[in-house]
Amino acid sequence: MRTFIANRLALFGAAITAFVLLAVMVGPWLSPYSPTEADFLALLAPPSLAHPFGTDSFGRDVLTRILYGARVSLSVSVAGVLMAALLGGSAGLISAYAGGWTSAILMRIADLLFSFPSFVLALFLMVVLGFGVTNIAASIALIYFPLFARLSRNMALVVKEEPWVQAAQLMGQSTFSILGREILPNIAAPLFVQIALGIAFGIVIEAGLSFLGLGVQPPDPSLGTIMADGREYFQRAPWVLTLSGVAISIALLGLNLLSDGIRDVMDPKLRARL
Amino acid sequence: MFFVMRAGHGDPALSALGDLATPEAIAAFHKRWGLDAPLVVQFWRWLSGALVGNFGVSMTIAGGVPIADLIASRLPNTMFIGLYALVIAVMISLLAGTVSALRHGRLIDSAATSMAVLGISMPDFWLSYVLVYALALGAGLFPSYGFISPADSLVAALYSGFLPALAVAAPMAAAFTRILRTALIETLYRDHVRVARSLGFTGAFIFVHYVLRNALIPYVTVIGLQVRYLLGGTVVVERIFGVPGIGALMVDAAFGRDYAVVQACALTFLVIVLIVNFLVDTLCNALNPRAA
Numbered sequence: 395m396r397t398f399i400a401n402r403l404a405l406f407g408a409a410i411t412a413f414v415l416l417a418v419m420v421g422p423w424l425s426p427y428s429p430t431e432a433d434f435l436a437l438l439a440p441p442s443l444a445h446p447f448g449t450d451s452f453g454r455d456v457l458t459r460i461l462y463g464a465r466v467s468l469s470v471s472v473a474g475v476l477m478a479a480l481l482g483g484s485a486g487l488i489s490a491y492a493g494g495w496t497s498a499i500l501m502r503i504a505d506l507l508f509s510f511p512s513f514v515l516a517l518f519l520m521v522v523l524g525f526g527v528t529n530i531a532a533s534i535a536l537i538y539f540p541l542f543a544r545l546s547r548n549m550a551l552v553v554k555e556e557p558w559v560q561a562a563q564l565m566g567q568s569t570f571s572i573l574g575r576e577i578l579p580n581i582a583a584p585l586f587v588q589i590a591l592g593i594a595f596g597i598v599i600e601a602g603l604s605f606l607g608l609g610v611q612p613p614d615p616s617l618g619t620i621m622a623d624g625r626e627y628f629q630r631a632p633w634v635l636t637l638s639g640v641a642i643s644i645a646l647l648g649l650n651l652l653s654d655g656i657r658d659v660m661d662p663k664l665r666a667r668l
Numbered sequence: 669m670f671f672v673m674r675a676g677h678g679d680p681a682l683s684a685l686g687d688l689a690t691p692e693a694i695a696a697f698h699k700r701w702g703l704d705a706p707l708v709v710q711f712w713r714w715l716s717g718a719l720v721g722n723f724g725v726s727m728t729i730a731g732g733v734p735i736a737d738l739i740a741s742r743l744p745n746t747m748f749i750g751l752y753a754l755v756i757a758v759m760i761s762l763l764a765g766t767v768s769a770l771r772h773g774r775l776i777d778s779a780a781t782s783m784a785v786l787g788i789s790m791p792d793f794w795l796s797y798v799l800v801y802a803l804a805l806g807a808g809l810f811p812s813y814g815f816i817s818p819a820d821s822l823v824a825a826l827y828s829g830f831l832p833a834l835a836v837a838a839p840m841a842a843a844f845t846r847i848l849r850t851a852l853i854e855t856l857y858r859d860h861v862r863v864a865r866s867l868g869f870t871g872a873f874i875f876v877h878y879v880l881r882n883a884l885i886p887y888v889t890v891i892g893l894q895v896r897y898l899l900g901g902t903v904v905v906e907r908i909f910g911v912p913g914i915g916a917l918m919v920d921a922a923f924g925r926d927y928a929v930v931q932a933c934a935l936t937f938l939v940i941v942l943i944v945n946f947l948v949d950t951l952c953n954a955l956n957p958r959a960a
Binding site for chain 1: 785786788789790791792793794797798801805896897898899900901903904907915918919921922923925927930931933934937938941942945
């Protein structure tokens with residue numbers, strides 16, 4: 395923890411992430427505007443005191459839409475990645491510990507899913523499941539499932555051979571308690587790094603799908619739908635696309651720096667040299 | 669994949685005929701495309717076709733055109749943009765990674781590292797618009813929309829494909845730079861490099877023969893892993909820049925509920941990834957005599 399604080403970039407990333415979280419939790423509540431109600435007296439108004447980020451073609455306050463939209467994007471991504479971490483993580487653990495043909499089948503499925511370009515898989519799943527918010531989370535979960543399964547399996551295979559795990563086996567602890575108490579805590583850190591990275595990429599997937607019109611459906615805001623709106627009148631009102639793009643980059647920057655920081659802390663050898 | 673697709677949502681008949689279609693028209697559409705046959709029969713027709721490269725015909729977006737033809741006409745464009753992006757990303761990262769590793773801790777290293785973090789924080793579709801705004805509409809250097817196929821004119825394709833390729837390449841370049849920098853710094857302090865230095869070899873000779881060669885193995889491995897993202901990136905970017913490639917085709921098919929086309933596109937991407945992975949493995953083996 396002390397090394398983490400000493401790492402200025404990681405701290406910066408943590409601060410940005412905290413700021414983004416605070417903004418999406420408290421922001422929509424502070425805003426006097428509605429994210430979906432049109433105001434035809436203020437169409438495409440440039441940034442001003444009343445509308446710091448301007449308004450869009452329906453006269454909706456862009457800052458309010460970004461705050462609500464970021465909340466949607468972030469929740470979708472977090473839900474998807476956590477689901478993947480939970481399912482993939484347990485699948486990997488079980489397959490490392492139990493082995494046998496179930497494990498072999500599980501890992502082949504993971505390999506197959508892993509070979510698809512993520513965005514292609516996301517697009518495919520959206521067609522299968524139907525467009526909409528819940529299904530984006532489900533496809534993010536399916537995209538990340540193989541990654542977490544592989545990661546936790548590979549690490550668990552190593553930890554499994556450690557003397558303290560074998561001692562626990564000899565002491566007659568149940569499989570469940572060995573997995574939970576002896577193995578999981580020792581592979582948790584890389585899983586956290588992957589979760590942070592996954593959330594960042596999940597936001598990109600959500601935004602990309604919604605940007606194309608295959609994800610969150612208008613008038614509901616998400617970072618992707620706001621950017622898709624902004625693209626329509628980019629020449630006349632560049633602030634809509636630009637500011638929503640900056641918002642997404644800030645969120646991603648925070649998460650990327652944070653995951654870099656956690657990784658550096660875990661690997662002191664590398665940190666000393668970089 | 670086939671069953672998952674059919675179990676899915678939405679009816680291609682509704683997409684082709686509109687929401688107001690009569691039940692008779694829908695039934696006729698189903699009959700015409702064989703959608704009224706039992707699933708097992710449909711699956712057999714699809715599988716037996718797919719194995720010999722026949723994916724059937726497009727139902728809604730290009731009614732009646734064989735999907736294999738659609739893919740064949742668009743595959744060169746996607747391959748061109750993908751390869752172009754890969755070349756750009758490799759060139760940027762070789763330069764930036766080497767410079768920041770050799771000058772690590774200095775200002776230029778911090779600048780390159782910060783650029784790399786910013787690069788991975790910019791989704792490709794957002795970067796596309798920044799590029800369009802700055803280089804196409806602002807400076808007027810490149811076209812903002814449209815693509816000339818390399819089959820027609822290679823020079824025109826390189827020119828009209830530059831912005832889409834750059835948009836796909838930027839996040840890749842950032843990821844490659846980071847891994848190359850780390851790998852180079854790791855290698856710079858290894859014993860064999862110190863020995864070579866103490867023996868009086870010149871810096872450039874040591875760098876090319878002892879450092880770069882060792883650092884290339886993780887670098888090439890990461891390139892192989894990132895090709896999946898690169899191909900995924902082409903989907904959105906093709907759509908934004910109007911490049912008639914597989915990605916744009918897949919998005920159109922997704923909107924048109926053209927199941928067979930979506931499936932065929934996904935399969936094509938999968939096959940490309942598998943081929944690239946094979947090439948990367950071969951290259952890694954060649955670079956590392958111990959693994960051979």
